[in-house]
Amino acid sequence: MPNTISHIYRDRWEIELFLKVLKQYLKIKTFVGTRPNALKTQIWTALIAVLLLKYLQFHSKHNLALCRLVALLRLNLFSYRNLWDWLNDPFETPPETPNLQLELPF
Numbered sequence: 656m657p658n659t660i661s662h663i664y665r666d667r668w669e670i671e672l673f674l675k676v677l678k679q680y681l682k683i684k685t686f687v688g689t690r691p692n693a694l695k696t697q698i699w700t701a702l703i704a705v706l707l708l709k710y711l712q713f714h715s716k717h718n719l720a721l722c723r724l725v726a727l728l729r730l731n732l733f734s735y736r737n738l739w740d741w742l743n744d745p746f747e748t749p750p751e752t753p754n755l756q757l758e759l760p761f
Contacts, residue, residue: 677701708721709721711738714739714742717742717743734750
C-alpha cells in the first residue's frame with residue numbers, strides 16, 4: 656500500500672513539472688476548451704512544441720538554456736534565416752530583408 660501511494664505521488668509530481676514547463680516556456684495560462692478532446696489537443700500540441708524546442712536545444716552549438724532559446728526564437732520569429740545556421744550563431748543580427756511592399760499608383 657505505501658508503495659502504491661508513493662508511485663501515485665511521483666506520477667502526480669511528473670505531471671506538475673510538465674504543466675510548469677507548459678506555463679513557463681509556452682505561456683499557456685489557461686486551456687482553450689473544456690472538453691476532453693480540446694484538452695488533449697492542446698496538451699499534445701504543447702508537448703510537440705516542447706519536444707521540438709528540446710531538439711533544437713540539443714543540436715545547438717551554444718549551450719543555451721531552454722528559456723533563453725525560447726526568448727531568442729520569439730525575437731527572430733519573423734526574420735527569414737536558415738534555422739541551422741541561426742542555431743550555430745543565434746546572436747548574429749538578421750540579414751536585411753528587401754521591401755516587398757507594393758506601391759499603389761495613386
